Amino acid sequence: MSFYEVVRFALRGLSANKLRSALTMLGILIGVAAVILLVAVGNGSAKAISDRIEALGTNTITVLSSGRGGSTSTALTPEIADALADPVLAPDVASVSPVVSSSATLTYEGTDHDVSSFVGTTPGWFAASNTPVGTGAAFTADDEAQGRRVVVLGQTVAEELFPGVDPLDKQVTVGGALFTVVGVLQQKSSTGFQDSNDTAVAPMSAVRQVLTGYGSLNSILVEATDPGKVDAVQSEVSTILDQRLEVSATGAASTSTPYRIQNASQLLATQTETAGTFTTLLGAVAAISLLVGGIGITNIMLVTVTERTREIGIRKALGAPRRVILTQFLIEATLLSVLGGALGVAAALIGSSFEIVGVKPVIVPSSVGLALGVSIAIGLFFGGLPASRAARLRPIDALRYE
Amino acid sequence: MTAPVLDVRELKKIYGTGEATVHALRGVNLVVERGDYVAIMGSSGSGKSTLMNILGALDVPTSGQYLLDGVDVSRLADRQLALARNRLIGFIFQAFNLIPRTTAVANVELPLAYAGVKPRERRRRAMAALEVVGLADRAKHEPNQLSGGQQQRVAVARALVTEPALLLADEPTGNLDTRSTDDVLTVFDQLSAAGRTIVLITHEPEVGDRAKRLIRLVDGSIVTDQRQAPVLATGRHQA
Ligand SMILES: Nc1ncnc2c1ncn2[C@@H]1O[C@H](COP(=O)(O)OP(=O)(O)OP(=O)(O)O)[C@@H](O)[C@H]1O
Ligand SMILES: [Mg+2]
Numbered sequence: 001m002s003f004y005e006v007v008r009f010a011l012r013g014l015s016a017n018k019l020r021s022a023l024t025m026l027g028i029l030i031g032v033a034a035v036i037l038l039v040a041v042g043n044g045s046a047k048a049i050s051d052r053i054e055a056l057g058t059n060t061i062t063v064l065s066s067g068r069g070g071s072t073s074t075a076l077t078p079e080i081a082d083a084l085a086d087p088v089l090a091p092d093v094a095s096v097s098p099v100v101s102s103s104a105t106l107t108y109e110g111t112d113h114d115v116s117s118f119v120g121t122t123p124g125w126f127a128a129s130n131t132p133v134g135t136g137a138a139f140t141a142d143d144e145a146q147g148r149r150v151v152v153l154g155q156t157v158a159e160e161l162f163p164g165v166d167p168l169d170k171q172v173t174v175g176g177a178l179f180t181v182v183g184v185l186q187q188k189s190s191t192g193f194q195d196s197n198d199t200a201v202a203p204m205s206a207v208r209q210v211l212t213g214y215g216s217l218n219s220i221l222v223e224a225t226d227p228g229k230v231d232a233v234q235s236e237v238s239t240i241l242d243q244r245l246e247v248s249a250t251g252a253a254s255t256s257t258p259y260r261i262q263n264a265s266q267l268l269a270t271q272t273e274t275a276g277t278f279t280t281l282l283g284a285v286a287a288i289s290l291l292v293g294g295i296g297i298t299n300i301m302l303v304t305v306t307e308r309t310r311e312i313g314i315r316k317a318l319g320a321p322r323r324v325i326l327t328q329f330l331i332e333a334t335l336l337s338v339l340g341g342a343l344g345v346a347a348a349l350i351g352s353s354f355e356i357v358g359v360k361p362v363i364v365p366s367s368v369g370l371a372l373g374v375s376i377a378i379g380l381f382f383g384g385l386p387a388s389r390a391a392r393l394r395p396i397d398a399l400r401y402e
Numbered sequence: 403m404t405a406p407v408l409d410v411r412e413l414k415k416i417y418g419t420g421e422a423t424v425h426a427l428r429g430v431n432l433v434v435e436r437g438d439y440v441a442i443m444g445s446s447g448s449g450k451s452t453l454m455n456i457l458g459a460l461d462v463p464t465s466g467q468y469l470l471d472g473v474d475v476s477r478l479a480d481r482q483l484a485l486a487r488n489r490l491i492g493f494i495f496q497a498f499n500l501i502p503r504t505t506a507v508a509n510v511e512l513p514l515a516y517a518g519v520k521p522r523e524r525r526r527r528a529m530a531a532l533e534v535v536g537l538a539d540r541a542k543h544e545p546n547q548l549s550g551g552q553q554q555r556v557a558v559a560r561a562l563v564t565e566p567a568l569l570l571a572d573e574p575t576g577n578l579d580t581r582s583t584d585d586v587l588t589v590f591d592q593l594s595a596a597g598r599t600i601v602l603i604t605h606e607p608e609v610g611d612r613a614k615r616l617i618r619l620v621d622g623s624i625v626t627d628q629r630q631a632p633v634l635a636t637g638r639h640q641a
Binding site: 002005009012016017310311313314315316317318319320321322323324394395396397399 | 455458460461462480481484485486487488489493495499500501502503504508512513515516517518560
């Protein structure tokens with residue numbers, strides 16, 4: 001009997017029991033789709049987290065004053081910032097942006113808007129902090145040097161002050177001085193509760209003059225030449241700062257330094273770890289659902305074959321060799337598992353194009369392989385095992401089987 | 403010299419153990435030559451079906467020897483057994499044993515499929531076999547859409563379709579009216595005339611009368627085994 005004939009037998013066997021075949025496939029479909037989707041949701045949320053952190057800039061460190069005492073000798077000053085841009089002592093530093101910031105009220109034609117962080121910095125800040133300008137342009141080094149009163153607005157500010165109006169070249173009042181809008185920042189995804197689009201950026205010289213005065217800096221943003229050099233930059237910066245701020249190697253240093261260094265790549269590492277845990281957790285949930293789905297498949301396959309033991313007896317009595325019967329049942333099981341699995345993958349792919357509980361699922365290719373592999377293996381094993389057992393029975397015993 | 407088709411020696415079959423032990427066959431000796439037409443009669447539970455299942459290579463005896471065409475069946479591997487069941491033996495079950503949810507014609511085609519006959523030829527021969535038992539118009543019906551007698555006739559057609567040298571029939575006319583019984587017996591007569599060997603089980607004396615040899619089984623043993631002149635098919639309808 002040719003293989004082709006056996007395949008036709010298998011197809012006839014499946015179509016003779018349409019409901020049962022459909023239910024078996026449905027079971028496999030749900031099992032496979034659930035696993036793939038669950039892992040995709042876990043992966044998607046992990047990715048969302050790391051995307052947000054990457055948006056902060058992974059190749060920068062931020063030097064903050066730890067704010068002890070406020071004495072001039074420990075404050076961050078523009079001179080210290082300049083000292084950090086030292087190609088000899090700090091060869092891995094790409095740029096240094098001093099930052100002052102304060103809250104401010106912006107006014108345009110009678111409309112007020114409070115900005116929590118009105119940032120004064122140098123032009124290098126835009127690139128270093130991963131805050132590109134959307135429309136218009138950033139201010140220039142010349143603007144900074146001349147202390148021109150120009151400002152780049154965040155999206156939220158632009159929408160609040162200039163609903164339906166092009167904000168470029170308009171003048172807003174900040175702290176009693178007029179600033180000309182030269183650009184609007186690109187929309188940025190928010191990391192936390194704070195709206196990172198509710199900001200305005202202006203040359204540091206102008207901001208110091210108008211808002212903050214000539215006191216210390218709030219922070220210094222230091223950009224490394226390469227994300228891998230961040231740790232090197234951190235130690236180079238520490239060395240320079242220790243010198244500058246006269247941190248004694250013996251006494252006071254034991255408590256703490258007068259500055260603090262925030263490292264985005266460290267943050268990223270922690271967050272990725274957290275996301276990894278999350279994915280592992282979802283993977284465990286998926287594994288359990290795979291197991292449950294697998295038991296379902298096992299059950300249906302066992303019931304099917306047991307129910308068909310009589311049929312196997314008849315076929316043997318009519319002269320079917322064991323191998324032919326086994327092949328037929330294996331093909332049936334394969335078709336069911338492969339079709340069900342493929343439909344499950346399709347369902348998962350369709351499902352992953354929708355947002356699920358606020359997360360855009362990202363399919364993990366290996367989860368597709370795993371889910372498919374496990375269900376097909378289970379289908380084959382538990383479809384094949386009872387069939388081979390039944391095919392080994394004497395015809396009369398198979399016929400008497402209840 | 404050719405070996406007898408069936409040669410059974412001291413065949414015993416014991417079911418169950420302990421309290422529930424049943425001696426279904428207590429040492430049966432039986433030789434059936436090629437072309438013989440044997441009817442086995444006996445009361446219910448006398449071991450007829452048990453014997454028939456062993457003869458059809460569907461079951462194995464507890465002890466004793468069974469030679470089919472001179473070959474010891476107990477020594478055959480699965481493949482050879484399958485071949486014997488498929489090519490040599492046509493078996494009609496007391497309980498029909500049609501495959502559920504499968505049309506009558508597909509049921510009849512089944513042994514041909516396992517014999518490797520091409521689909522077109524298979525369909526033709528299956529339809530011819532159904533024609534013989536008068537069920538050509540029910541070819542597309544599934545077993546649960548057929549009456550008991552019709553199912554029995556499909557089972558007969560399925561056993562005949564391979565034109566087996568040995569036909570084993572366990573009460574092939576048990577559910578049939580006189581007319582259908584007569585049709586089936588006429589087919590058996592023709593097969594017998596063509597030189598095929600037939601062994602059938604029956605409760606009806608008029609069916610037993612058609613055979614060349616009548617065996618009576620009581621409590622797992624053969625009590626009478628006699629040759630007889632078969633009654634001709636035409637005689638019965640007028641009676
Ligand atoms: N699988 C079995 N397990 C235990 N006992 C069995 C089994 N099959 C048959 N028997 C017993 O063996 C004896 C013979 O059974 P068998 O089926 O051969 O009878 P039979 O002559 O065909 O009867 P009937 O005319 O009713 O078909 C009976 O007593 C029956 O109860
Ligand atoms: Mg019986």
